[in-house]
Amino acid sequence: MKYLVIVASLLLTFMTACTKTSPAGNENLLYSNGFESEDDLMDFYPYIGILSDKTPKDGGDSSLYVCGGCIVPHMYMELGPFDEDMSLLLRLSAKSDYQGSIHLRTDQERIELIVEGDDWKNYESESLLDYTSGEILKLTIVSGGFVPVSTYIDNLEIEIITD
Numbered sequence: 642m643k644y645l646v647i648v649a650s651l652l653l654t655f656m657t658a659c660t661k662t663s664p665a666g667n668e669n670l671l672y673s674n675g676f677e678s679e680d681d682l683m684d685f686y687p688y689i690g691i692l693s694d695k696t697p698k699d700g701g702d703s704s705l706y707v708c709g710g711c712i713v714p715h716m717y718m719e720l721g722p723f724d725e726d727m728s729l730l731l732r733l734s735a736k737s738d739y740q741g742s743i744h745l746r747t748d749q750e751r752i753e754l755i756v757e758g759d760d761w762k763n764y765e766s767e768s769l770l771d772y773t774s775g776e777i778l779k780l781t782i783v784s785g786g787f788v789p790v791s792t793y794i795d796n797l798e799i800e801i802i803t804d
């Protein structure tokens with residue numbers, strides 16, 4: 642029953658808040674983005690992200706390119722609030738010509754992935770983010786610091802871990 646409530650609330654959220662749908666076979670994805678069209682950038686603020694034709698092996702035709710500067714975060718998006726407590730895992734493919742970081746957080750907690758190296762790698766958060774119902778989830782992307790750094794991101798997924 643609890644599972645049905647989660648699915649129902651997620652479906653409602655997807656219908657009202659974003660156009661992304663879970664890939665077939667993984668109904669536990671809270672959010673996914675393959676950055677295959679301009680529409681896929683519309684979840685993020687400010688609207689400075691651009692699509693790149695650099696992609697990982699399973700990354701389709703394009704990825705998200707983020708060029709940083711001294712004002713952080715360089716891009717962010719918000720999800721929720723949702724009606725259920727959840728444990729969330731952050732996963733993506735990325736590369737950076739210096740260092741980038743992607744944070745998933747609530748007001749109470751955060752998890753992060755540090756992207757280093759100019760070869761595409763798959764990253765997965767070592768710990769889970771404990772989400773409490775009613776909170777806003779925020780995903781932020783930082784690419785470098787004072788020096789602009791190029792970071793590429795693809796196959797971004799936020800998964801609900803139910804075990």
Ligand SMILES: [Ca+2]
Pocket residue numbers: 675676677696700701702703704795796
């Ligand atoms: Ca892609």
